[in-house]
Amino acid sequence: MPKITGSPVGWEGGPKRVVRLPALIATARFAGFGDTVEHRDYRSLSFWHDTAGEALEPRAPLSGEAAVDVAIVGAGYTGLWTAYYLCEAAPGLRIALVEAEIAGFGASGRNGGWCLGNLAGLDNHLDDPRTREAGTRLQRALFESVAEVERVCEREAIDCHWARGGSINLATSEAHRTLLLSELEDARERGIGEADLRWLPPEECRARVRSQPNLGGLFLAHCAALHPLRLVRGLARAVERRGAAIFERSPALAIAPGRVATRGGALRARHVVRATEAYTGSLSGHGRTLLPMHSVMVATEPLPETVWKEIGLDRRETFADPRRVVIYGQRTADDRMAFGTRGAYFFGSALRDRFSDAAYAQVQRTLESLFPVLRGCRISHRWGGALGIPRDWRPAVGLDPATGLAFAGGYVGEGVAASNLAGRTLADLILGRQTGRTALPWVGGPPPAWEPEPLRWIGVSLVRRLAESLDAAELAGRRAHPLLERVFETFVRK
Numbered sequence: 001m002p003k004i005t006g007s008p009v010g011w012e013g014g015p016k017r018v019v020r021l022p023a024l025i026a027t028a029r030f031a032g033f034g035d036t037v038e039h040r041d042y043r044s045l046s047f048w049h050d051t052a053g054e055a056l057e058p059r060a061p062l063s064g065e066a067a068v069d070v071a072i073v074g075a076g077y078t079g080l081w082t083a084y085y086l087c088e089a090a091p092g093l094r095i096a097l098v099e100a101e102i103a104g105f106g107a108s109g110r111n112g113g114w115c116l117g118n119l120a121g122l123d124n125h126l127d128d129p130r131t132r133e134a135g136t137r138l139q140r141a142l143f144e145s146v147a148e149v150e151r152v153c154e155r156e157a158i159d160c161h162w163a164r165g166g167s168i169n170l171a172t173s174e175a176h177r178t179l180l181l182s183e184l185e186d187a188r189e190r191g192i193g194e195a196d197l198r199w200l201p202p203e204e205c206r207a208r209v210r211s212q213p214n215l216g217g218l219f220l221a222h223c224a225a226l227h228p229l230r231l232v233r234g235l236a237r238a239v240e241r242r243g244a245a246i247f248e249r250s251p252a253l254a255i256a257p258g259r260v261a262t263r264g265g266a267l268r269a270r271h272v273v274r275a276t277e278a279y280t281g282s283l284s285g286h287g288r289t290l291l292p293m294h295s296v297m298v299a300t301e302p303l304p305e306t307v308w309k310e311i312g313l314d315r316r317e318t319f320a321d322p323r324r325v326v327i328y329g330q331r332t333a334d335d336r337m338a339f340g341t342r343g344a345y346f347f348g349s350a351l352r353d354r355f356s357d358a359a360y361a362q363v364q365r366t367l368e369s370l371f372p373v374l375r376g377c378r379i380s381h382r383w384g385g386a387l388g389i390p391r392d393w394r395p396a397v398g399l400d401p402a403t404g405l406a407f408a409g410g411y412v413g414e415g416v417a418a419s420n421l422a423g424r425t426l427a428d429l430i431l432g433r434q435t436g437r438t439a440l441p442w443v444g445g446p447p448p449a450w451e452p453e454p455l456r457w458i459g460v461s462l463v464r465r466l467a468e469s470l471d472a473a474e475l476a477g478r479r480a481h482p483l484l485e486r487v488f489e490t491f492v493r494k
Contacts, residue, residue, distance in 0.1 A: 066096065125441045184218060326413065395410045
């Protein structure tokens with residue numbers, strides 16, 4: 001287990017005497033903590049966990065109290081990227097992460113496996129003349145983040161089945177085609193060129209992915225398919241090699257300026273980073289900070305080449321379409337189809353790891369409607385998990401210099417690349433650096449709070465039903481009702 005040592009920067013920025021973690025932490029044993037926590041079979045969480053290539057044994061928990069320079073709550077992408085870049089920029093900094101389960105337990109290990117150079121809420125910045133220039137810089141930074149993730153994977157020898165095949169947003173209805181062409185026109189006005197984003201006419205699009213129907217598609221070059229859990233687990237090892245400590249099975253109960261309280265102990269730190277995404281509500285006082293929306297996925301058994309000739313995705317392009325109840329898919333490195341949809345919210349922001357047979361069956365029917373060749377194909381894995389949605393649908397990064405409290409998240413399911421940019425930005429903010437990243441328009445204060453229950457559940461349920469109705473109309477070739485469209489867009493600003 002790594003010890004927190006070195007010559008860290010002090011709370012006031014000056015040299016500070018080296019302080020090691022107490023021996024009781026360095027020698028902590030998992031057995032003592034496990035007596036009070038239900039044992040989990042982590043490999044059963046998802047296809048990605050089942051094919052992680054490692055045992056997924058939890059690291060030792062936090063036991064007792066320790067002083068560090070930076071305490072990070074959450075060992076998913078955001079927390080680990082933040083630790084990685086802090087270690088890189090200030091090798092002597094004492095950094096500790098506490099994680100409720102294991103690194104990659106949440107959305108970082110259960111997502112669709114897209115490293116996408118895009119971000120929910122970006123259009124809000126791009127559409128506003130006052131923030132358009134800054135929004136374009138944010139778009140470019142997201143594009144560059146895909147290449148940065150690839151660079152780190154090569155540098156750290158992280159085998160996450162990386163395949164930079166780009167992403168195709170399919171026009172599966174005439175309404176989708178009209179929308180996508182309008183988005184392309186907007187992108188051109190913002191300086192996004194052919195090398196970044198281009199229209200695939202139907203014939204070219206079908207050569208890449210043979211969905212039914214297929215009226216063309218918008219191809220984004222800045223996207224890679226990957227194995228998300230292998231990325232997060234490899235990143236955790238890279239962080240540990242650089243001297244940071246990761247304590248697993250150590251759920252944080254509350255965070256406050258200078259302190260993180262966990263079930264087994266506490267961390268004292270000048271800076272405390274909240275990187276908890278959909279699990280933010282488990283922290284005292286944060287029940288309405290982010291809304292946990294669930295995605296559900298399936299993976300087929302490995303498919304023969306004869307089937308892939310009927311589907312395409314030869315370069316492992318990821319794919320989706322513009323429907324409001326989001327769909328997403330990829331061809332895995334071992335030739336499975338991994339496909340999902342999202343939209344389930346449970347009363348009181350409840351979190352679930354298991355879902356009904358009906359939910360999985362709906363995902364499978366949607367997949368088969370796009371690729372009829374998959375009808376009757378065996379599904380080998382079914383899983384789901386929660387992602388975090390802010391009330392204004394705008395992911396954010398921030399640090400309060402007065403309290404030392406920092407946060408990032410609310411990615412609305414598009415956090416693999418965005419979390420890398422967030423981690424670099426948080427590292428800049430914590431180290432007091434003014435950079436191009438710290439001037440990006442998503443840097444600021446936390447999002448507004450969600451409504452209390454039962455208003456939250458009623459509102460989300462109604463918006464979900466509205467989305468399904470609008471999607472059904474467009475997929476059937478009818479025009480969605482303009483008034484209902486405006487109502488939907490009022491509540492869901494992507």
